[in-house]
Amino acid sequence: MKKYTSLDALLEALPLKDGMRLSFHHHLRNGDGIINPILTKIDALGYKDIHLSPSAIFPSYTSIETLLKKEKVASITTNYLNGPVANYLALHGSETCLKMQTHGGRARAIIEGENSIDIAFIAAPTVDKTGAASGLYGPSACGSLGYAMEDVAHAKLKIFVTDHFVDAIENPQIHHQHIDYLLILDSIGDARGIVSGTTTITRDPIGVSIARRAAQLIEDLDIIKPGFSFQSGAGGVSLRVTDYIKAYMQRNAIKAKFFSGGITKYHVEMLEMGLVEKLYDVQCFDLEAIKSLKRNATHHAISAHDYANPNNPRRIIKDLDVVILGATEIDLDFNVNVTTDSFNTIIGGSGGHSDTASDAFVSIIVTPLLKARTSVIKTRVNTITTLGKHVDCLVTERGIAINPRRKDLIAQLKNSRLDIVSIDTLMQRATAYTGHPKETTHKGKKIGVVEDRDGTIIDTLHAKE
């Protein structure tokens, strides 16, 4: 391990070259403090044709926009992006530029050499003298480092960047043999941006009504049994579903086997109440989750590979009974879009959406049917993030639709008192309120692709008109 305290000196020592592929993780989210200084310096050194593989791109990662404007970026491969970089690509992207992957697909592509990383810059909240690292301690603690683990294991060169250098870490998340270079900076992040802070249970009456129906659906499907497994993410409606399920578990003295994915204080609370055996945490969404990782032996930080790599037969999500997910658009074939809005603005991406929908026994989309005069159901989604064959149920405030492919679920629900109709009927209900929209789908030039977790290209991304 070679140690540096100056970014300039480090970059001088690295075998930088045109056409290199650089990776970063997004665990510091909008508070990340390493991507901008590193890319700004690399830009100043004059390198070009750079391939970027950050696990996600947040609004604060403005140096990427600068590199794009100077035409120094050959490609961007990521799982989620929004903000200025997304807006720039939607206006000026080129056909080869953008590849949107899934969390599991990114792990697969890195491990299998499809996405061969030259240099991984790994923001590491604490590093010790041996070169071992942890996300649990230090001023920029972010908890799980799940999305960095494949970069750590497979990049040709691994640079750890920290602002908290200590003698020894008791239980490191990353062992010392992985590190090539260490860079110690004054700060690697802004704590206020690291925790997303938006993970609260919805109180919006429409959201509550959707959540109640989704919880009832799960109950009617008889999924909440001892040893079941569940993933909800951190959306307000999903967390309300989790809250209803918690009440049901308490009433019926049921203990779950595991909750997976992004972990919040609500999941931690259920772990500490003895309602669930284990948390498999690929990403901490709030401070309570980070604290829990330190104090609860049954709260496990896991890698994206262990979480969702489709070619890992032991991946956690393979055993998921039910996952609750959102949608920006869904179509009559149940294809879901969480990547773009109806005007080709890039607003996010799969993250683990497609991964978990594909693997879970039941995938449930919770969303308002109407959002500001726009029906969430379209004849065809603008961009396919998750293929309809993996999406089982749609729960809205004005009715529930079950994918006709899931005859087993439909049979199970035949005595349900829930308002279950075809997705066509749900769409007609929406149109009765909104009126018929004028067709507006003018697609600009191609700016990228959506890659499913197994590497299949399932859709193309287009520029805004």
Added chain:
Amino acid sequence: MKTIVVGSLESSDCLITLQPNENTEINIESTVFAMYGEQIQKVLTDTLKAHNIENIHVLCQDKGALDYTIEARLITAIKRFKEAKDES
């Protein structure tokens, strides 16, 4: 003659502003203009006609309100507009 403002800029609502004018003029700013601009224009025109209102400037700042929301907001605005006119 004062300006009448009714509604809000919350999602799924609209803000209607009425002002006396030499003729009838309608301006629409909408988040869903591409899909529903013509329909919003029709609702506003029909509602003005139904209440025999002319020589007015209508500004509709729409955040995806449904037709009956737009109509209700405009009717309330018209009532207040008439009251203000009677007082003056």
